[in-house]
Amino acid sequence: MREQWKRESMARKWRCWVHWVKHRSTVLSGIPRQGACGRLLNQKEAIAVDEELMASPGFSVDQLMELAGLSVACAVATAFPREQYSTNPAVLLVCGPGNNGGDGLVAARHLHHFGYAPHVIYPKANQKSQLFVNLTTQLAQLSVPVEAALPENLERYCVVVDAIFGFSFSGAVRAPFDEIIRRLSSGPPVLSVDIPSGWDVEQGPPAEGVTLQPGFLISLTAPKMCAAHFKGRHFLGGRFALNDLERANAELGALLPQLRQACQGLSVVREAQAQGVCASELVPGHLPNEEVEARHGHRAGGKDVVPDDALHPLARPRQAPAAAKWDWVGTKGRVRAQGPCWRPSCPSPDSCNAGAGCPVHLRLQEQHGRDTEQYLRAMLAEGPFHPFSKHASLNEVSARFGRDVPADYPLPVAPGHVRKAKHTCRRPDCPFKGTDRACRGGRECEGRVRLGSFQRVIGSPLVFCNAGMRIAL
Numbered sequence: 001m002r003e004q005w006k007r008e009s010m011a012r013k014w015r016c017w018v019h020w021v022k023h024r025s026t027v028l029s030g031i032p033r034q035g036a037c038g039r040l041l042n043q044k045e046a047i048a049v050d051e052e053l054m055a056s057p058g059f060s061v062d063q064l065m066e067l068a069g070l071s072v073a074c075a076v077a078t079a080f081p082r083e084q085y086s087t088n089p090a091v092l093l094v095c096g097p098g099n100n101g102g103d104g105l106v107a108a109r110h111l112h113h114f115g116y117a118p119h120v121i122y123p124k125a126n127q128k129s130q131l132f133v134n135l136t137t138q139l140a141q142l143s144v145p146v147e148a149a150l151p152e153n154l155e156r157y158c159v160v161v162d163a164i165f166g167f168s169f170s171g172a173v174r175a176p177f178d179e180i181i182r183r184l185s186s187g188p189p190v191l192s193v194d195i196p197s198g199w200d201v202e203q204g205p206p207a208e209g210v211t212l213q214p215g216f217l218i219s220l221t222a223p224k225m226c227a228a229h230f231k232g233r234h235f236l237g238g239r240f241a242l243n244d245l246e247r248a249n250a251e252l253g254a255l256l257p258q259l260r261q262a263c264q265g266l267s268v269v270r271e272a273q274a275q276g277v278c279a280s281e282l283v284p285g286h287l288p289n290e291e292v293e294a295r296h297g298h299r300a301g302g303k304d305v306v307p308d309d310a311l312h313p314l315a316r317p318r319q320a321p322a323a324a325k326w327d328w329v330g331t332k333g334r335v336r337a338q339g340p341c342w343r344p345s346c347p348s349p350d351s352c353n354a355g356a357g358c359p360v361h362l363r364l365q366e367q368h369g370r371d372t373e374q375y376l377r378a379m380l381a382e383g384p385f386h387p388f389s390k391h392a393s394l395n396e397v398s399a400r401f402g403r404d405v406p407a408d409y410p411l412p413v414a415p416g417h418v419r420k421a422k423h424t425c426r427r428p429d430c431p432f433k434g435t436d437r438a439c440r441g442g443r444e445c446e447g448r449v450r451l452g453s454f455q456r457v458i459g460s461p462l463v464f465c466n467a468g469m470r471i472a473l
């Protein structure tokens, strides 16, 4: 009896909510809201849905924020899978003064647990609310750095999570966030939370000034009107909508996410733009590819259901270049890599030759300097086919090829440009003493020590030959 009463009461509340939102939508919106993601919420509706979630079903702010932050972390993990990196990938989360910033703080905690290395920038930390104090304390206890200023070098991050402003943003961006947004606009790929920061919630990107163009967006609860101007990979998150969404969607004409499966952030499929119409549809992550194809008439391509050409260049999946494209040229014991760079964080993937200006290379050099073993480890950790710069020594390239080179690939050793192994063995009876051949024994032999360290690093067999270091493939 009590159960039935509960069910009826829930149903009554739900009908009230649907009626109320429907009525509000009609009254409040004068602007058409058919965009890239179906019917989109305007600013007042977004705020109203948020308030309603707290009022009627009694969600608390921290509950909503926890789910929102978790879905942000899931979207990052989907777009930048942890398995693609050999060390914990660095993620920069820039958090603003409101609840959008709170989502970023929560996401940082989950990303830490997912095996990422989050770094939080929180320029206007909210010290008054206990919720925000708790969130920063939790991060401190996990040793997640929380700082006020944006770091100088953004290239070390595989993605920047923009949790600066959400649906309460209005007007022109004020300091210090104007400068932050300017810098983020030319850095690594950006994933925006709910609203791309600096965009008007309804009108989209500002007409003038620097604009953030994120490659990824995760809308919370439902996409807002500005999402109509977004051209990247779109996720929906926040499992806090109420029962009976299908009915709600039908009645409201809105697109509230149906998060029935385990994943928290869902991709939104951008339908083929054949008739110039860009209507998107929410597709649960578990939908079979054939069905996606049937419904949208384009190749779903594994997990990625967004056609590549609809994506922001930084959001497009990178393909490993064919081995033939790689041309390693030995020059005075140094080598040069030619071919497109496909490091996920490369700022210019099509033109980068990882030369002296390659920030990754510079950073690795800066961090590890002459410590060969550390430097090699760091190089290898950058992922497969990291193109070495002009300044990489032949030995480093040899070490790299020892791991990844295809069996039929020519050795990167150009005649006449091979570094000769120095004879540095101090044994008085060394048979190679006085010759230009390297000693194969002797504890002090520099070649042997180095050989040992390469083997430790890459675990592949390297042998000495007369001409210098070669790879045993």
Ligand SMILES: NC(=O)C1=CN([C@@H]2O[C@H](COP(=O)(O)OP(=O)(O)OC[C@H]3O[C@@H](n4cnc5c(N)ncnc54)[C@H](OP(=O)(O)O)[C@@H]3O)[C@@H](O)[C@H]2O)[C@@H](O)CC1
Residues within 6 Å of the ligand: 049, 050, 053, 064, 065, 068, 096, 097, 098, 099, 100, 101, 102, 103, 164, 165, 166, 167, 168, 169, 170, 171, 172, 173, 174, 175, 177, 193, 194, 195, 220, 221
């Ligand atoms: N149900 C949901 O969907 C859920 C939503 N959630 C999340 O909450 C987000 C909305 O949060 P919110 O209401 O706290 O506002 P938000 O946009 O973060 O920031 C407001 C701050 O920005 C500031 N500010 C404004 N304009 C500015 C300007 N031009 N230049 C500079 N500053 C400016 C403003 O300062 P003030 O104007 O007050 O001085 C204030 O401090 C929402 O998008 C979603 O991410 C989840 O957490 C839970 C479930």
Ligand SMILES: [K+]
Residues within 6 Å of the ligand: 100, 162, 163, 164, 165, 166, 192, 193, 194, 195, 196, 197
């Ligand atoms: K944002």
